[in-house]
Amino acid sequence: MRLLSAAGVHDWSPAALAAATHDHGGASPLEPWRVFVECAVVLAVVVVVGATLLRPFTGTSGRWSALPAAVAGVTGTACLLVLLGTNARLPSAMPPPAVGALGVGLALIALVTAALPDARRLGRSAAWVALVCAAVALFLLVSSLLAPVAPGQRTMWWQAGTLLGIAALGWSAVSRTRSTALRRTTQAQAAVLSLALLAGLTPGAGIAGEPPPPGFALSARVAVGERRVEMLVVPHRPGINLVHSPEPGLAVSVGAKPPVPLRSKPGADGGWALVRLPEGAGSLQVHAADQVGLLPFDAGRSGPGLAVAESGGAECASVALGSLVGGATRPLVECPDARLGxxxxxxxxxxxxxxxxxxxxxxxxxxxxxxxxxxxxxxxxxxxxxxxxxxxxxxxxxxxxxxxxxxxxxxxxxxxxxxxxxxxxxxxxxxxxxxxxxxxxxxxxxxxxxLDPKAPDAQRYLAELQEHAPGATPTWSGYRAWRAVRDDESxxxxxxxxxxxxxxxxxxxxxxxxxxxxxxxxxxxxxxxxxxxxxx
CATH class of the missing domain: 3.40.50.2300 (Response regulator)
Structure with missing residues (x-):
């Protein structure tokens, strides 16, 4: 399942998940297993957070304290491996295998701790581990909102913080210490983390609906009535922008200006239109018959940037999308037809x-x-x-x-x-x-x-392109831009x-x-x- 905001973010809110389970008209078929996994994350957050907030009233011993640890173990084992193995990439400093091993290890150790309620030494150690895990989880959640990272990386920062937060609360639930200061610090940090995780479940919370920084291609799925259409805006800067969608029968407009229909271009699939975006934040209106959907954008301020032309714009858009899917940290500065490599x-x-x-x-x-x-x-x-x-x-x-x-x-x-x-x-x-x-x-x-188009590297590009922008046409120019992000210039x-x-x-x-x-x-x-x- 892929619920995208303007920044390509997975929205784990209950409303978004409910909408996803009824989304049969998207560009790619719904994957039931992914709906199950993301619903498991939501349920795990609710159970673990609820147990944490009720802990002062239920005590620290018995089966009640084992419940959040068990939930953390199951969720950590299932979700971390699945989500980190199939979604977008993490920043290079935090590869998916490392986060997966860390999260699963923490969750499983929490289960061991819950199974041994009389192991006091392990229970005291759990308090310190809970503090460290909660601190890292809060850092990831806050960084996903504030850190100047590439759009595709924010998703994984948020997901890693959420899943590590579940494991941290599992540790907190089984922690036992005689130190009043350590106990109160652990409880306070767990309460703050619980509120942060609950905030992430609300529709539009966190980074849901946030467009990418100016200069990065804006790729998103927009709800237009009962339809969900894929949209691409390049270069996502003030001035002339190229808007593309693989869906037929669409038009776009900004403000009170009349809608501009998306028309076919020679040598390219789908519909295309040139639209002038103003400075700052706003919404691109997507028209389908008598229905309208909104695509938020933030074009920033006017200045030097990528200039798209009518003739080579389709290839330029494919390159910009390939860079975005690859996790580029810098915006595209020129179209590929500007020079011969x-x-x-x-x-x-x-x-x-x-x-x-x-x-x-x-x-x-x-x-x-x-x-x-x-x-x-x-x-x-x-x-x-x-x-x-x-x-x-x-x-x-x-x-x-x-x-x-x-x-x-x-x-x-x-x-x-x-x-x-x-x-x-x-x-x-x-x-x-x-x-x-x-x-x-x-x-x-x-x-x-x-390179053989059937080689594993080329197939990985196809898979990630389909994940981020279902219906997008794979091209060799887009593939080379995707590969360049990985510094693979061999x-x-x-x-x-x-x-x-x-x-x-x-x-x-x-x-x-x-x-x-x-x-x-x-x-x-x-x-x-x-x-x-x-x-x-």
Whole structure:
């Protein structure tokens, strides 16, 4: 289950959970096991907090004190392993395995303590452990609200604090000490932690509904009547913003301005619209027929930032979303078509070398107006000159066609090849054109990639993209942005892949339902060995 606020936060309030159990119209199927787990967290908080607050009236011995410890043990064992194993990432200083081991260990030791009520030494130690656990839990909960961390990291700070708080209250319930000062300190800290956990269960409490910082992509599910629609706003800054949704029939507006319908864009899926956001906080109105939903935003103050253009905006939005899903700590500052990267330059060199090795003596180049496309055109021409290959105008002869334009320009060229209006002996795509809307056009596409789309790393991107933004189209540009957040800039050899529309379960079917796939109903198959670019 994925209940997102504007910041991508899991809302554990009872109202949100009740709504989730009746949500059958979302972009991804409901996962009943996750509903059960999140409901278990809510029930655990209620039981443990209730027992803690009633402890002064019930005493510190007997079965009553074992109840919160038992609940902490069960919840810690089940929820920590499941949630930390499937949700977004924690900050690098606190990896999920460490928090999972800590929480489960604390919860299980609390169970042992509850089972041995006469073990006084262990009971006295429990008071100190409860103090430490409660302090860490409060730190995590407060930090999730106030610390300047990336939007995707706040969720895990809050969840880790909640689950560790449950274990801390379990320790507090079985603590026994003769020290009046230690006992009162433990009880006071447990009471404060109890109130913090209860506050986290109220609708809209904590960070629920908080948009990400200005400059980070705003990705959220918005309730519009009975529908829940996925929305993406880039760059989430004052001025012109690109709004996207995979859902049809939507329009968006800000303030009293008339709604702007989301329309299709060449080379991209879903609907798109350009909207001007004002400075500061506000709400984007999402219209569907006669119903309206609200998407809170906080665009900050005007200043230098990412500028999205009409032509390359769809790819730029995919990159911004990939960075957000990857847990980026800095906002995107430029769109990918602003410059030609070293990896793309090497890939284009490798394509020309691949064609030269096959005895090709002429090729055509279809470029574009963006700086990256202009630079890519120059790279292809320089490499062709080194190999003695003539460069022709697209369609002049039936020769291999190398496409280095943007998504919208590439769709026009590929459609011409598919219909026969443009003569070509195969369409060779630049790596940034590996996206389903362009690959589903039957034009005999071949593309150089440095990583197998079915590799575990690529599949992890698909899974996390589906988790954060169901219905979003996976793209190679978005995947590279996701991978860059992990500082994975390792160079791998290129291989040429051929795409085809066949009925295969390719890349990314979820074990819990239909997940994101690179090419739904199709496949990308390697047709070459390692390609070595000849940079001269």
């Amino acid at each position: 070293g990896a793309d330059r090497a890939a284009l060199d490798a394509v020309v070398s691949f064609l030269a090795a096959r005895g090709i003596r002429a090729l055509a180049v279809a470029g574009g107006s963006a700086p990256r496309s202009v630079a890519a055109d120059a790279v292809v021409r320089a490499a062709s000159t080194r190999h003695g290959i003539d460069v022709l105008y697209p369609g002049a002869e039936r020769v291999p066609l190398l496409i280095v334009g943007g998504w919208s320009e590439a769709e026009e060229v590929l459609s011409g090849v598919a219909t026969g209006a443009l003569r070509a002996e195969g369409a060779y795509l630049a790596p940034w054109l590996f996206a389903d809307p362009l690959l589903r056009i039957p034009a005999g596409q071949l593309i150089p990639l440095s 160079r791998r050899p290129f291989r040429m892949y051929a795409t085809s529309l066949v009925s295969l379960d390719f890349g990314g079917r979820s074990h819990h339902g239909e997940g994101a796939r690179w090419l739904p109903g199709g496949a990308a198959t390697p047709v070459s060995g390692s390609l070595v670019p000849d940079t001269g």
